[in-house]
Amino acid sequence: MKTLTKKNNKSISYAKWGYIFLIPFFTIYIVFSLVPIVSTIYYSFFENYMSGLKQIGPSFIGLENYKSILFESDLPKYAFNTLFIWIIGFIPQIVVSMTLAIWFTNMRLKLKFTSFFKTVIYMPNLIMAAAFAMLFWALFSDIGPINNLLIALGYEPYSFMLEIKGTRGLIALMNFLMWFGNTTILLMAGIMGIDSSIFEAAQIDGANAWQTFWHVTIPSIKPILVYVFLTSLIGGIQMFDVPQILTNGSGGPNRTSMTMIMFLNKHLFSKNYGMAGALSVILFIVTAILSVIIYNNLTEKDSNLSNTSIKTKGGAK
């Protein structure tokens, strides 16, 4: 009624349209995400699995699933595998991406064909991880082209899939290849967003390229760097397709390449819902903490440097 008493009594409240247009999003979110999230948490407190053909549970057991997944399963080992493989992929990724981002944005260097290079290095990011892993498996298998090449060059053949270093190395290499192009573009966007007068000031003060990099570029793109680091870590925690297909779900020699999501997948397939629930909740909490850090990092008050927001895809998968 308020609207009618205003001067312009033709004015209509459009607020209801705001709600109406939100209905599809929230309906679908509640049905396909919120209900599953809540029920996942709920399942985590129940003993509920198949023993042979016999169904055990569901019966409420409180935090027992958490106890057994944290202290009695091989989860610590798989968490170590996941982080280790992520780190050996991420270190070259950030070094190479930073180098390329600086080269591409360096006006004095005047590199040609940069759009070609950008196109090529981003390409692996779009490839189906399952197919990419399958391809690498075919290339690096005992009778694959890479081993043929090694023999032809006079080296001993190397069983990549039977060696811990070989399997982990291949997964890390694939993660590197899939994500360094994306990271390069993000860092470039960050560097191009820096006010050029800061660079000029540094130049006038007589800073060399290295000093400019450490004292101007790095601090200026710190929010983007933190963002890249944490989204890649979140992506790393989700690592699944590549190791799953490469090792056919076995996690490589003696499960040394088994990741946390592969472990979750195993519980889901064996219908051990209690354990799968507890593992999911643990992963959820870790991801949530990292997300909150990203969010705070990006909304840092009054910083015109915090201009990153959202990458269209997650981190390294």
Add this chain to the structure above:
Amino acid sequence: MSIQKLNKIVCYTILILLSILCLFSFYLLIVNSTRVHSQIQKGFSFLLGGNFKANLNNVLNNKDLPVIKGIINSLIVSAATAALATYFSVLTAFSIHTYDFKYKKLAFTFIMMIMMIPPQVYALGFVRWMGKLNLMDSLIPLFLPSVASPIVFYFMLSYMQSNLPKAVVEAARMDGASEFRTFNQIVIPIMKPAIAVQAIFTFVSAWNNYFIPSLIIRSAENKTLPILVAQLRSADYLKFDMGQVYMLVFLAIIPIIIIYIILSKYIVRGVAVGSVKE
């Protein structure tokens, strides 16, 4: 000047090496998809073989691998995902951008909060819930959830803030257009560039998705391409025709590569735009 030149040579060398690293496996994939099993086993070649058609026929006629069905399923899921995710994300962003209502801030904060939750962490609840809804072994759970895509929403909202002045909406109202009509006929066309970029990304990620489909899909006729690729890996490879393996991988990724080569300029720009807010 000579230092400058040396620098450039170093840069180009490294860039070329990285490009080769990126392209090498795809090149080998294409070459091997044209060769017969025995040639592939003999080793490496940089030359195309003459067996492309035979490999293609072998894969398409392989009774254990419903490839055609897989391509169709993947196309349905990816196209539906792209359409739903972009249309409804623009709609959601339009609501937050244009209207003033009481719980607007709350709705926005909620969407921002859920942005980083990966589907893997609620896969358990999702799969069991789909069982109860009778949606197991169906394609619907693979695309319908994309109506609520927080990341796409956020991209649309950022784009809208710099490209959709509220005056445009008001002008449409003056002309007597309903809110819904304004959205479909004024807002959607203005948002086309953003929709195009996000349509590509959502299409590609749906095309490549493996984790959730592998838990939902059971029967051969509903399998999508990533599941078929994974199935190939678990087959006994000693008995397997490697020409077919490379051909299936070729079929799974070539459509995306072709789209990318045509649209790469926009995609690369889209990644950068998506990451930098005005």
